[in-house]
Amino acid sequence: MVCAINSIDSNFTGLRICEELCPNELDTSSGNANQKWLTREPNSYANFGGNIKTVAREPINPSRQNKRGTVVDVEAAAGWNEDFTQDNMTELLQGFFFNDATEKYNLLPLNGTANLCADVEASNGIYNITATVASLFRAGDLVKTTGFTNSANNTLALVSAVTTTELDTDNTASVVEASPPATANIRHVGFQFASGDLVATIVSGTLVLTSSVKTMTQFGLEVGEWIFIGGSAVSSAYAFANGTGYARVLSVSATAIVCDKSTGLITADAGVGKTIRIFFGTYIRNPTISETQITRTYAIERTLGEDSNGTQAQVAGGSYANEFAIKIPSGAKLEADLSYISMDETYYDGTETIPSEESGVQLFAALGQEGYNTSTDMVRVAMNSIPTVATLSPTSQFAFVTELNLNINNGAKLNKAVGVIGGISASFGNFVVGGNVTAYFQTVEAQRALRNNDDVTIDAIFAKHNGGMVYDIPVLGLGGGQANVTKDSPVTIPLEQFAAENPAGYTFSYTNLHYLPDIAMPA
Numbered sequence: 319m320v321c322a323i324n325s326i327d328s329n330f331t332g333l334r335i336c337e338e339l340c341p342n343e344l345d346t347s348s349g350n351a352n353q354k355w356l357t358r359e360p361n362s363y364a365n366f367g368g369n370i371k372t373v374a375r376e377p378i379n380p381s382r383q384n385k386r387g388t389v390v391d392v393e394a395a396a397g398w399n400e401d402f403t404q405d406n407m408t409e410l411l412q413g414f415f416f417n418d419a420t421e422k423y424n425l426l427p428l429n430g431t432a433n434l435c436a437d438v439e440a441s442n443g444i445y446n447i448t449a450t451v452a453s454l455f456r457a458g459d460l461v462k463t464t465g466f467t468n469s470a471n472n473t474l475a476l477v478s479a480v481t482t483t484e485l486d487t488d489n490t491a492s493v494v495e496a497s498p499p500a501t502a503n504i505r506h507v508g509f510q511f512a513s514g515d516l517v518a519t520i521v522s523g524t525l526v527l528t529s530s531v532k533t534m535t536q537f538g539l540e541v542g543e544w545i546f547i548g549g550s551a552v553s554s555a556y557a558f559a560n561g562t563g564y565a566r567v568l569s570v571s572a573t574a575i576v577c578d579k580s581t582g583l584i585t586a587d588a589g590v591g592k593t594i595r596i597f598f599g600t601y602i603r604n605p606t607i608s609e610t611q612i613t614r615t616y617a618i619e620r621t622l623g624e625d626s627n628g629t630q631a632q633v634a635g636g637s638y639a640n641e642f643a644i645k646i647p648s649g650a651k652l653e654a655d656l657s658y659i660s661m662d663e664t665y666y667d668g669t670e671t672i673p674s675e676e677s678g679v680q681l682f683a684a685l686g687q688e689g690y691n692t693s694t695d696m697v698r699v700a701m702n703s704i705p706t707v708a709t710l711s712p713t714s715q716f717a718f719v720t721e722l723n724l725n726i727n728n729g730a731k732l733n734k735a736v737g738v739i740g741g742i743s744a745s746f747g748n749f750v751v752g753g754n755v756t757a758y759f760q761t762v763e764a765q766r767a768l769r770n771n772d773d774v775t776i777d778a779i780f781a782k783h784n785g786g787m788v789y790d791i792p793v794l795g796l797g798g799g800q801a802n803v804t805k806d807s808p809v810t811i812p813l814e815q816f817a818a819e820n821p822a823g824y825t826f827s828y829t830n831l832h833y834l835p836d837i838a839m840p841a
Contacts (some may be wrong), residue, residue, distance in 0.1 A: 330623040331437060332675045333358040341615045341743060342636030342661045350678035356685040366620060366661040367632055376608050392740050394660035396618040396634040401650040403687035403826055404785045410656065411602050411613040413639030414726050419600045420540055423454040424505035435498045438471045443489035444503060455480045456536065460508035460595065461487065462833045465501040468493045468800040474833055476510055507833040508597035509537065516594040519586045521707025525565055525577040532574050541822045542603055543567045543829055544788040546815045549595035550835040556587040556594065557604065562837050564779055566790065580710040581698060599831040604749045606823030614639065618658060619674050619777065627668030636661025640730040644789060646778060652690040657731050662740035671837040690780050697779035697840050701755065703772040715764040716757035720810065722778060724753040724789055726826065750815035751791060751826045756810050768796040776815065781839050786831040792820035
């Protein structure tokens with residue numbers, strides 16, 4: 319006897335997303351091999367699926383009754399809440415930023431051609447690649463190796479030499495791995511300078527890192543990107559107090575990296591006898607001009623358990639990334655709300671093959687990484703007025719916050735047409751970044767900044783398990799600011815944020831630091 323299915327439990331549902339070739343069109347070339355379906359880990363859903371719009375006939379007639387109506391449109395959307403982990407949001411953020419991420423070289427890039435590690439040799443730290451890497455990795459590079467079957471081959475390694483397809487490192491603990499999995503990656507995450515080569519000076523309120531040996535433009539750093547300066551070993555960091563720190567890149571030339579924000583490096587140091595290390599990662603910001611903006615669309619598939627024949631699902635196709643919210647409450651997880659508007663939706667019953675399980679597609683399991691918390695994983699949240707005289711470390715307008723929210727809104731609206739249910743494309747408003755922060759009151763400087771319409775900047779830095787991330791709004795204005803005074807409670811200040819384009823031509827940036835030394839972790 320086959321029992322009837324009376325309900326589907328939410329725990330038997332799932333969520334997957336795939337970037338489309340064109341709006342509402344998956345890439346079916348090469349036997350679907352270009353379809354990359356990413357499994358997500360939603361906490362909850364918001365406004366997922368199609369809202370069917372019908373219109374009834376309302377003729378004037380003696381019976382005073384309406385006639386049977388008809389479906390005239392569908393408003394489809396896909397939204398969910400998900401924990402923020404080290405690597406689970408970077409690829410999707412490209413859609414919200416309308417830009418490609420800037421990556422340092424790695425075998426498995428978010429965009430572009432993937433390469434493989436052919437094998438690993440024993441006890442000599444040699445990784446053989448299936449592509450020419452002589453111009454992509456260089457001696458002195460710090461690389462993070464991940465995804466290898468043998469744990470000894472997964473490490474932070476210093477590159478000693480590079481031949482055509484061979485990467486020589488200091489990982490003398492490496493073991494033979496004749497056929498590493500396709501998910502094995504080697505990622506450029508930093509650089510170790512020659513002894514005494516990286517000199518730190520303070521010039522007009524900026525930190526200038528100068529090298530006479532290394533060509534600094536080889537790192538691929540961009541304006542606004544955050545780096546970490548200094549290693550955990552005494553020999554790889556500057557000698558002065560707080561001689562390591564996060565810093566924001568202002569400019570890069572062949573001989574120097576100039577930084578205009580720093581969490582610790584505010585004193586000159588020649589680095590005598592030190593092999594200073596710096597670390598960098600993947601960087602995303604909104605584009606400066608419309609010609610460089612990249613509009614992505616996605617197929618978003620939510621499975622709905624199984625009927626008597628197989629897996630059921632709904633797919634929101636032609637989905638445009640519209641709103642993204644980073645939620646940073648006190649004593650909780652770091653979370654994000656993702657919201658897409660969709661051209662249409664389609665349902666699949668168990669007799670039909672759902673898109674993510676079609677033959678030939680790439681189906682990636684959820685990363686399952688540990689989430690960030692807003693207590694022990696936060697390095698800092700800093701908000702301060704931008705001083706008229708440049709300084710690396712201006713006084714923050716508060717020491718602690720109870721809540722911080724940062725929002726992206728692309729103002730997406732579907733374009734409608736006669737003969738089509740759903741949308742044919744989308745139009746977009748400005749790239750609007752806002753949010754709010756509630757801070758403990760200490761001084762009246764925040765209210766003064768608001769009243770004076772000061773330019774303000776805010777950044778939030780998180781780190782754990784030798785990785786980290788930085789959210790940065792270079793220029794914003796403030797609203798609100800009325801102090802909350804409640805009996806038997808501390809005084810707090812609610813502030814609204816309204817970000818604006820900064821002199822470098824962008825509004826918001828995100829840096830994912832794939833490797834950080836122990837010294838970069840929160841105290």
